[in-house]
Amino acid sequence: MNTNYFSKTIPMKQVTIKDSFWNSYMELAKNKIIPYQWEALNDRIPEAEPSHCINNFKIAAGIQEGKFGGFVFQDSDLAKWIEAAAFSLVWCQNPTLEQTIDEAIDLVASAQQEDGYLDTYYIINGLEDRWTNLKDNHEMYCAGHMLEAAVAYYHATGKRKLLDCMIRLVDHIDKMFGPEDDKKKGYPGHEVLEMALMKLYAITKEEKHLNLAKYFINQRGQKPLYFELEQEENNLSFYWKDSYFQFQYYQAGLPVREQDEAVGHAVRAVYLYSGMADVARETKDDELLQACQRIWANMVHRRMYITGAIGSSSYGESFTFDYDLPNDTVYGETCASIGLVFFAHRMLQIHPRSEYADVIEKALYNGIISGISLDGTKFFYVNPLEVVPEACEKDQLRRHVKPERQKWFGCACCPPNLARTITSLASYIYTQNDKALYLHLYIGNESMIDLSGVNTKISISTSYPWDENVTIKLSPARAIESTIALRIPGWCRAYTICKNNVEIAVTKDLIQDGYLLLHDRWTEGDAIELHFEMPVQMIRSNPMVRANVGKVAIMRGPIVYCLEQEDNDLHLDWLKLPSNPRFSYHYEKDLLGGIVIVESSGLKLEDQSLKEASLYECYTKDIYTEKHLTWIPYYSWANRNVGEMLVWIKTE
């Protein structure tokens, strides 16, 4: 592996997002989701199921009497909230919020046991049973999320209290699990601790933290299988016993280095792969990296929806098999697309290849923000690409698909995951290595970044994803020679680039792995003007995808479009796109928070009054008549009336 390729991210503190598209989402996270979730964690939302989360910590800390409430992984809800809140502080200071977090951290700390152990489920229900069911009882998952929260809060505020607590918990875990003879050979049932440990290691540089992450990665799937041993020893039930999953649900069917496919529970999977990529990068482990690359290729080229959704089946919220991408029974959990971004972001730090950033962009602008309503109060867990409301109600195979976003979930993983992703967006825009500063996402921001040893202000202004232009202003403290690498989006077929309004001839040698490498001398006020042509594009699937044979999807720029009943009447399945449709588009300020609408010619099957007649008739050729079609961005669907929705449309 060429170590030159390793990149670092730019600390969030140096990047301030100022973006017409994303700022409103960040405001939602800050003003709506984070405060709302705090109320939820404290069981103060009258119409919602109680979370029990804060209560559990109080009981564990001995401040209060009572029973454990909620899921076995309930602690993680507070962790994700702290993490999101910490990220939001970086972007926008808020002493009141910071004080609330401090109080929450005090509570967490007071629940921690002498020996460093922390998990309210077992503290309340009996410590004698702790660490007996790694497979399903989420102790390491909760530890991982709380460790991520601690790292985020430390970076945001410099405060170490939670970080130190979590280091004690990690030390406790390290004493229990590892390769040594006196330790158990376990690893997380639900992954996340692996990548959390790597974040910790980046701070502490303590070998034991790295080693524990490595151990979890390497031990996973080794024979004899820990989850089997644990099952026998503790007489545990095994939900997936008769399933085709078996231990693949946990990505533990094989040692990770022997894995080739994205398998099992999709969120677990991408969290594991993220940890694998972290360890591969840090330890320059070619074999592990190759496993990451094989799994990446399998997932992205065979098991990912056009929206960046992953997880084809509600059964185990899981991957199924190659090219199995049903649009109507899909799972496509919001959290899974978020985890996909984590994985892509880590692959990008190993090799700056635009395919990784393309997937980040695809997921962010489509399958992730589809998870939240435009007013920030309702959420999708499942992100379908085709919806018939009646079927969601009356067909068990689609009962997990909701035609409208829900207020809050008992298993509230997606809303806080969305919040922490949106609030940490600044960390996804750039990476930097000794060769160049890579600009991956065209999100407006103002940043202070060291270029060739010189503190440089970089301002990006754009109305992306609606507008084709991006302006990058560089203001180094003094003139510098440096390379700026600009991602040419995968969706882009034609573009121009100017420096100070003078077009640059883009020759082949300027392009590397999907980036345009601009090596130049930069002085105060230099501007790079990018123009990405954004025509409406018709996209086809690989014909191996049965669900999409003979169909197309519509994109403009990174945005995937969809048809809603609201604009196109009932029976979206009766629509067809002519093979040479006329497209137009325009920005509508007042619709769905401001979107570019796409309009097209279309065809609609004539209702030949078979409706009330026979179910089966002698064939007569279908008659199609012209029908004007109105397309809206996929992420913005289900923000008006409940109705049908469709991404993939039949074509002539």
Added chain:
Amino acid sequence: MNTNYFSKTIPMKQVTIKDSFWNSYMELAKNKIIPYQWEALNDRIPEAEPSHCINNFKIAAGIQEGKFGGFVFQDSDLAKWIEAAAFSLVWCQNPTLEQTIDEAIDLVASAQQEDGYLDTYYIINGLEDRWTNLKDNHEMYCAGHMLEAAVAYYHATGKRKLLDCMIRLVDHIDKMFGPEDDKKKGYPGHEVLEMALMKLYAITKEEKHLNLAKYFINQRGQKPLYFELEQEENNLSFYWKDSYFQFQYYQAGLPVREQDEAVGHAVRAVYLYSGMADVARETKDDELLQACQRIWANMVHRRMYITGAIGSSSYGESFTFDYDLPNDTVYGETCASIGLVFFAHRMLQIHPRSEYADVIEKALYNGIISGISLDGTKFFYVNPLEVVPEACEKDQLRRHVKPERQKWFGCACCPPNLARTITSLASYIYTQNDKALYLHLYIGNESMIDLSGVNTKISISTSYPWDENVTIKLSPARAIESTIALRIPGWCRAYTICKNNVEIAVTKDLIQDGYLLLHDRWTEGDAIELHFEMPVQMIRSNPMVRANVGKVAIMRGPIVYCLEQEDNDLHLDWLKLPSNPRFSYHYEKDLLGGIVIVESSGLKLEDQSLKEASLYECYTKDIYTEKHLTWIPYYSWANRNVGEMLVWIKTE
């Protein structure tokens, strides 16, 4: 209601099937299924799960020690076996088999309790709990099947032992359940006893037998709901508590007279509707008949597959909603199509309308016999219309769909149900009322039927469904004047009819409700020659069926065709039928037991080598090249190598 329309069936003893198509199935039933099942019931099949059925009866009779084994409804397996075996005796005497049945009946009788009660599950596990869970514990279901067996054996042999036992059981049930204040207000959780009681009533003419059937029909779904009362009283669990089903699973959500739709568990549903039709006919109950007609229309015009399969979802093996007919995740239980035939047959006895016989024919030649392999040893429970073997293995939503027939099921309902249907085929061919003898099915047979008071030999010879010609020879003992009503099949667009080789001009007034009424004077040796044109037909669905928009199915005569990978290579979903395909067909004696193969021109999507490339690409128009297609009868699929199968093909 015009009582003139009521028809009776012709006793099976008077109708001997001699049919090139069906005799082989009857031989299979007689020589394979019935003997095999007897071994299975006795736990003598080494590789199969034990049935425990005979054992349970022995334990209940005190002949043997042990625990109850198998499902709560295990007794019904013996009942269905006795019924099928009894039917087979009518067709073909077999003293050894008759003796085996007699011994089985002795065993059943010795298990019966003093008070008439009979259900080995409760006899073994404790009679104190009997009749406490009508909803799920199948006592009335077992009683119903055993009563049907008793009736069949009585008709076959004149022997009353089992019949008398069952009359005692019915009397016991009658003491427990009914409108009187001292009786419980219950009814069967799984219907079948209703129609069994009507068969009993036809023999006994005892009002109490009719009244009990009427009571079960009328009480169903009345508030307060018996199943709810029973649940509370006995602290029963309710599997469908959070389901959209609730009590609709049992067709008990509403009183039956208020029902408009085919709902819930499909087998239960059609068994109920059959009982409803029986009672409506016997009691001339217009309101009840109208409910039957509404439900019939809903089921047949909105919820039935082209193969006669019903039950769109594996969830509750149930109906879902109008026009929801997915081809790949379908349930389509063999038993449900059999029950559909029961219902249709009863509607036909009320009104001789060809729509009922059309459905019987459709189900018999397609969705029912698809349930059995050509060698009679393997069975489908589920009858899909589109199969991708990999998906059946790796997608939970299709795990119930098997790409090959299975040897024998733990829940062995379909094989004996197939056996009793095939062996009783003779009862479906004719009905008779004071107006005419109706010929519903063109199945070769020799019969003795009273026409206008004269014993008449009727011989039908045909190579239906492969051949277009049917010859009906009438040999009355003396010349008679009588009406023969010949069904014009729903699939038939053109036909000719001759009497003694002289064509008859078919005028409109000769046609009534889909039957050609031939009123004539018949003498010894008269022949009616029917010629139904059997071109290959392209069939379309009502466009409300989302799964079939833009697709067609192929039929010839009553036979639905399908494509198999074996003949058409992988990727059946890449095939398209041109809008004017060229069709040809020919009989292949040695293929799949002798079938008419259909061949057609076709188109296949070119594999544009996207296979190993991107999942999503800029649209280029699909390129289709010519591809010869070979179609086989749907029922004969999965008798060669495992592979893809498809009924509905895309069309240009």
